[in-house]
Amino acid sequence: MKQPVRIAVTGAAGNISYSLLFKIAAGEMLGADQPVILQLVEIPQAMDKLRGVAMELEDCSFPLIHGITLHDNPFDGFKGVHYAMLVGARPRSKGMERADLLEANAAIFSEQGKALNEVANRDVKALVIGNPANTNCLILSRNAPDLNPSQFCAMTRLDHNRSQGILGNKLGVNPSDIDGVVVWGNHSPTMYPDLHNATVLGGESVIDQVDEDWYKTEFTPRIQKRGAEIIEWRGLSSAASAAQAGLDHMRDWALGSEGKIVSMGIISDGSYGVAKGIYYSFPCICEFGSYQIIKDLEVNEYGQAMMKKTEQELLEEKAAVDHLLPAETAESRENLKTSTDGQTQFDNGIDAASAYYKADRIC
Amino acid sequence: MKQPVRIAVTGAAGNISYSLLFKIAAGEMLGADQPVILQLVEIPQAMDKLRGVAMELEDCSFPLIHGITLHDNPFDGFKGVHYAMLVGARPRSKGMERADLLEANAAIFSEQGKALNEVANRDVKALVIGNPANTNCLILSRNAPDLNPSQFCAMTRLDHNRSQGILGNKLGVNPSDIDGVVVWGNHSPTMYPDLHNATVLGGESVIDQVDEDWYKTEFTPRIQKRGAEIIEWRGLSSAASAAQAGLDHMRDWALGSEGKIVSMGIISDGSYGVAKGIYYSFPCICEFGSYQIIKDLEVNEYGQAMMKKTEQELLEEKAAVDHLLPAETAESRENLKTSTDGQTQFDNGIDAASAYYKADRIC
Structure with missing residues (x-):
């Protein structure tokens, strides 16, 4: 059996996660031989509900679950994670303009970017599912200057x-x-x-x-x-x-x-x-x-x-949130070059995807 | 790739099925090499919702799904099925006594038993998930005299x-x-x-x-x-x-x-x-x-x-629904002895479980 990997899921008490978590736990995502530690993140008001979800995961007696932890903030929830699935986002409420929606989510994903930058495994793969996913992903990545932009994806x-x-x-x-x-x-x-x-x-x-x-x-x-x-x-x-x-x-x-x-x-x-x-x-x-x-x-x-x-x-969308994004400094780009054990050749966005290669990332 | 098997699910637009169907379709139940035809059954009022669920199944692009059919009655929905998962049941509503609940469900499971008896594959395996599961299962089985009682289970x-x-x-x-x-x-x-x-x-x-x-x-x-x-x-x-x-x-x-x-x-x-x-x-x-x-x-x-x-x-519970159960006649028991290609040795409930053996049932 492999060593367990840590997977953070935000919005973990919501409807998408209710489908997602029980599939991850059954091995559908990383295989039937890959144990997982689930680090579930929610807003403070949803922690009771989240506890109910965790109890149901326990009730399934899944062999692959080697741990479940519950968190009301990403700085705890993202500690050491190899995978982050960012499901939670602010939905559009009545009377909300597009700009309001982008700004409300910018606050969430700025904080989560900082948290990933600070506490996640240096090889973390982060997927943004919460909408507007692409621009949320941009905000996330820009707030995590020590990680490579190619470590972030928006779900299409x-x-x-x-x-x-x-x-x-x-x-x-x-x-x-x-x-x-x-x-x-x-x-x-x-x-x-x-x-x-x-x-x-x-x-x-x-x-x-x-x-x-x-x-x-x-x-x-x-x-x-x-x-x-x-x-x-x-x-x-x-x-x-x-x-x-x-x-x-x-x-x-x-x-x-x-x-x-x-x-x-x-x-x-x-x-x-x-x-x-x-x-x-x-x-x-x-x-x-x-x-x-x-x-x-x-x-x-x-x-x-x-x-x-x-x-x-x-x-x-980028222009609408630009004033909320940290500046892209030469220094932060310089960090990228050396952030993942010197293996990343990222330079100013060019060939980020193809440059990010590390065969031994999950062991 | 194996030949597809037919799986009926009742209450298919409900919450349990919403978790269940996407796992069956991913191969968690019968394996990643077993294609399935999903025969989804609901009450007439839930057919729109059910169509939405079927659309989502289509949207997952599951390789194992070889067909999805939607039915508002079990006589259509159970045609030729190898597996029946009976999720739908009448929940207890306010002011309902235990006896009322048993009777309301007796009506549902009597009909479904007759349907399985009439149209299901002769080797069908039926699992009752809807509560009160054990007594629902009894009613189901007693209404399917041509099938072996060991082909029915209540979920514990x-x-x-x-x-x-x-x-x-x-x-x-x-x-x-x-x-x-x-x-x-x-x-x-x-x-x-x-x-x-x-x-x-x-x-x-x-x-x-x-x-x-x-x-x-x-x-x-x-x-x-x-x-x-x-x-x-x-x-x-x-x-x-x-x-x-x-x-x-x-x-x-x-x-x-x-x-x-x-x-x-x-x-x-x-x-x-x-x-x-x-x-x-x-x-x-x-x-x-x-x-x-x-x-x-x-x-x-x-x-x-x-x-x-x-x-x-x-x-x-049995006593409370006894007046609704078809009589167990010697004739119906006689049927059991020959119902599944003569291989079933079922006799009056004794050793039903161990007698039911057929290695080549799914091919």
């Missing part, structure tokens, strides 16, 4: 999985037989679900099998607004599928995507002409605990316009 | 897991290192969680390591009323741990318990002096898709009194 895997699942159903094939779906940009209705490089069983092109009109006027808006569609039918938000996507993202990041392309919201290194310094969803392949952007996909004119639009939104 | 695995988990925590050992915990009788506050045969790592006796007073006055009532304790802390009932227990029960029943003792609510064959013809939780070992009662455990005087009390409650 739900959009990726949705695209693959709905497409599989449309084509009458198993979703796992489809490869090359890409969701570009922001986890928001501006995202661009791109089927132009997708194939079935490595052969037949997907885009040739679907009607262009269906793709542009049915499929695309459906993926972009799928969350609202689920709420309409189920009366509740899509907690279980979000949890599954978070788990898929982390599993592939840690254990590899087996040669398959997955969509991940990562720090832009300028690939495909996307502005550097924002967290943008790119096509990636994961191997040895690291991800690499696939750089040679063709993007047609339609796609370029779609990619630009969602990039624009992310730049606007 | 949650109580079993809770005992093991809480004990592991108390002793500071991994719950999976404990074997021999038994929960006897009814899934109700009369259940008897028995530690007298439990050991750690096959060696040291558990009962010697815990204080008798703690065992009788703290541990036992805690297990018996754990559901209420969870509700108190979490504000909601223990859906995720119930789902996990249902999954554990089915997995062990189908794939084997690897030599470990598990508690299962099964048709009493008179073992340990328990009245025949009620569904009572016994210590079992599962192998080759079948379960066997472990018959040689020692039960002390205290234990015998505890076992009697919970048996008494089950006999009272």
Whole structure:
């Protein structure tokens, strides 16, 4: 049996975590041979509820759980963690403007970034699930200057999985037989679900099998607004599928995507002409605990316009919170070069993803 | 890849199923190489919500799901199923007496029993999770005269897991290192969680390591009323741990318990002096898709009194619904002898469990 790894989950008493935790504990994320210590973080008002969740985890008699700790602040909760799944976020309440929402979440993710910077394992992998995920991730990363921006991701895997699942159903094939779906940009209705490089069983092109009109006027808006569609039918938000996507993202990041392309919201290194310094969803392949952007996909004119639009939104979100971000100093960039045992070659955002490679990170 | 199996889940839009379905779909129940067709059953009023759940399952892009069908009645929903997980039940509403509750559920489980009898695969394994589970299971089975009573179980695995988990925590050992915990009788506050045969790592006796007073006055009532304790802390009932227990029960029943003792609510064959013809939780070992009662455990005087009390409650529940049960005719028993390809030697409840053996049931 391996040594246990520490996994922090925020918003741990919420609905997404209620699906997520019992799957992590069963070994779905890191494998049936990987013991875990769960470090559950909530706001002080939710600690009773969180205790109930922890009792239920105890009641499942999971062999992989080697410990559960409960925390009402991230500085305790993130101590020594190898994985951080940041589920908790401030939802939009009535009368709240977009700027208010961004600011309310900036406060949460600034604190959590500082906490990760201070107390997490130096090789921590952090995934932001709470919305607005991409900009929350930016805030998180910028507040953790001693960690590499490539150690942070925003979740667009739900959009990726949705695209693959709905497409599989449309084509009458198993979703796992489809490869090359890409969701570009922001986890928001501006995202661009791109089927132009997708194939079935490595052969037949997907885009040739679907009607262009269906793709542009049915499929695309459906993926972009799928969350609202689920709420309409189920009366509740899509907690279980979000949890599954978070788990898929982390599993592939840690254990590899087996040669398959997955969509991940990562720090832009300028690939495909996307502005550097924002967290943008790119096509990636994961191997040895690291991800690499696939750089040679063709993007047609339609796609370029779609990619630009969602990039624009992310730049606007960044501008809205810019006054809250710590300055990016030459000094903080200098730190990055040496922060993870000198193995990280990160320089000013360029090739952050491909530079971050460490095969022995989880042992 | 194996041929897909059909799994029916009732109450499929409810909270337990919301945890259960996404675990089945990920392969936690029948393995990562076993494709499944999910046949989801709900009451007509919950079909919209159910559609939302099905959409989320689609959105997870699970490779193992080979089909999802939605049904508002069990005669459609149970067609050809190899596994039936009966989660939906009528909960006790305000002012409802115990007898009213039993009768309301009798109506549901009578219909579902008839449906299983008529349309399910002849080798179906049915697990009742909805409460009062043991007596619901009796009603179900009695309404399915062409199926063997040993094809039906009432879930006491949650109580079993809770005992093991809480004990592991108390002793500071991994719950999976404990074997021999038994929960006897009814899934109700009369259940008897028995530690007298439990050991750690096959060696040291558990009962010697815990204080008798703690065992009788703290541990036992805690297990018996754990559901209420969870509700108190979490504000909601223990859906995720119930789902996990249902999954554990089915997995062990189908794939084997690897030599470990598990508690299962099964048709009493008179073992340990328990009245025949009620569904009572016994210590079992599962192998080759079948379960066997472990018959040689020692039960002390205290234990015998505890076992009697919970048996008494089950006999009272049976008496309360007896007028609703179809008569057990010699003819219906005759059917049993030949119902599953002549391989079943079931006779009047005696040795039903051990007689039910068919190694090639899932292919």
